[in-house]
Amino acid sequence: MRRSEFQRAVEAEFGRRAQALVNDLVLPGMGDRTAAQALDAGIPPREVWLALCVETDVPESRRHGVGRLEPRRS
Structure with a gap:
């Protein structure tokens, strides 16, 4: 996952709360x-x-494969 994919995933999952969660929520798993x-x-x-x-x-079903752009179609 790239940082841009991380941003897309966070925005898709959390909407308007995304930036607040990224900037303010302390994650025990991240020290x-x-x-x-x-x-x-x-x-x-x-x-x-x-x-x-x-x-x-x-939910685990929404944790994997998110943030990626759809492949371009020729």
């Missing part, structure tokens, strides 16, 4: 950092996404 701090510390976006999902009770 008590926010998602933004974890990303800035170099933690892979996929790991941050999964920690955010755990902390906010996102």
Whole structure:
């Protein structure tokens, strides 16, 4: 997962609350950092996404494969 995919996934899942969660919610699984701090510390976006999902009770069915753009059709 790339950082841009992380952003799309967070926005799709949390809507208007996305940026507040990324900037303010402390994630125990990320060493008590926010998602933004974890990303800035170099933690892979996929790991941050999964920690955010755990902390906010996102169902497992919505955790995988999100954030990717649809492939272009020729």
